Amino acid sequence: MTPQPTTAAPSADAAGRTGPDLADRIHGGWLGRIAGNMLGKPVEQGEVWTRARIDRYLQRAEALPLTDYLPEPTDPADRAVLRPEWRACVRGRIQGSCRDDDVDYTILGLDLLETHGFGFSTEQVGALWLLRLPYLQTFTAERVAYRNLVDGLRPPLTATYHNPYQEWIGALIRADIHGWTCPGDPARAAGLARRDAVLSHTGNGVYGAMWAAALIAAAFTAPSVRDALESALGVIPAGSRLARTVRRVAALHDSALPWQETLATVAGETPGLGWIHTVPNAAVLTAALLYGDDDFTRTLALAVRGGLDTDSNAATAGSVAGVRTGAAAIPARWTQPLQDTVRSAVSGFDGVRISALAERTLRLAAAGP
Template sequence: MGLLPHSELADRILGGWTGRIAGNMLGKPVERGDHWTPDRIDRYLRLTDALPLTDYLPPPPAAGADGFELRPEWPQCVRGRIRGSCRDDDVDYSILGLHLLETRGFDFTTEQVGEHWLLRLPYLQTFTAERTAYRNLANGLKPPLTATYDNPHQEWIGALIRADVYGWTSPGDPRRAASLARRDAVLSHTGNGVYGAMWAAALIAAAFAAPGPRDALETSLERIPASSRLARTVRHTIGLYEAGVEWPDALAALAEESNHLGWIHTVPNAAVLTAGLLYGEGDFTRTIALTVRGGLDTDSNGATAGSIAGVMCGARAIPSQWSEPLQDRVRSAVFGFDGVRISELAERTLRLATLTG
């Protein structure tokens, strides 16, 4: 792969993995978009004297925290208590995708994605569209019926969170990244659910070569239908940013347009993610902080924002308050990977990325 020197490519891929895991951990305690609105998140941060947000979320105060109940996993995800990463599907699918590419190669089929799930991923660690597709697979259905039969979640965010590895292993090649992500996504999603995966993979691949988030976003939009709701929403977000609309006002305008779709739908989450990238202006901490403060599916959005920002800046430039508590370790439900080192995952990803040039 001739886009970057080998050592820089290695640092960027490690940055993607580290950023994804850190962003996921940042958003996990407040992952419930119907309760943890941007206003409630900021009120919690004021209550705990954590604005501006420059580190993991603080633990809840001993008293006076009614209405600010964090997710049950919070003791392992807040500042001062993190000892390696928590298990989460946003990271499990990146690991699963890596192993799929290692064992099946880049010519994998959608059917092989399904086989990999059944072999490596526990059913009860899947959710929404993925759980429906898993059940359909176990009942003998084949793609694309696995995505459409009895599945009310076809455009939710699940396929998007599975897309990172296709971007990391296609550095500077958004077309290829989107194609790989589509082959994975159609197992469980349709429409904007599939476009979200293609867009995210292309965005990550573009981040290896783009001078900034704005350019990477423009490149990624070339890989999805311009008339899709997802593309229109991303362009609207870019338009608000370019018009000088302040971040809170942009969020409010975007919420009015798409939040009726629900807090796990691809489209409103893509708006929050796009706003975080643009208003974060290339700064790793600001990018993941604004993205998580934007609400909705906070751990998924934080993970993808961290992946993109981490690829752009590289692991060496990620501030230590994000990377050091992770202790280079990942908890995972993927069979054979619990306790794996982040650095090992990055090295294995690098090997795949250098095969594709």
């Protein structure tokens, strides 16, 4: 049984927002992350599902522009290379969310803050993984770090020993909880995310987590999504490859270059990094947010149509868009199929209510440092 939160609700967050508004925005973040993850999951394999192939899939199903969950495939060749979970993730078939690491780590991060508070250590992050997270539900850098923990290594060696995935996207997908619990305080959110990320990542892998946490924290109070992105850039080294790439996407957007051409340009400037590396995925995410222009549906759609790690990018884009939109204003076609229920491999959390996760996150946000 997952412990349930108490019923008292806070009246305001650190940025002075009213309690109901903060509650709606945090709930929107959870719903946006889970809906985005579900939207992108069937085509999560960037080597196969290029931007062009995703759009061909949608065109054959008469689903462009994309305004709902992915349609069922009409081409047997597409059906053969979709993720095996696709039948539970396409429109008309969704009955609650599928299990996925993009959501598992968010739940695990919530448990971390409830168990150890905001003063948690990197060692405590690792201990909680061993306690609650099945080894075979970890991937790339997280699996290496998990194995290193079992072998008795301690951070930062857990991130560097026999780990070729140190700058991949895994730490970034763990960052949302730190943004939601630090509304309007991107620097504090980034600090929490860094302490989590160094268990398994280095360099741009860590910067990606810091940037994402700061972006989500800033989304609560920034006048626009562009302002939130600018705030997030302030927490990572300006000369890092991640910061340079995010600024490049923003500059191309400002020049009125079409979305497709912006992604093609940046892809040509970041060759050889692979479809799970933090930097090219941050480019897709940044483009989705800027060209989505605070429209929830368009933001999610562009995050998936951008290719690469589709479910991770759409999950983070959905988190930002959900915070900015609030749960009450997210179109029902995204939220109703989730049935307020999430599947999870995290011990003690399978079948938990999304609304309960949001309530527990609200308490942490209201508690502050």
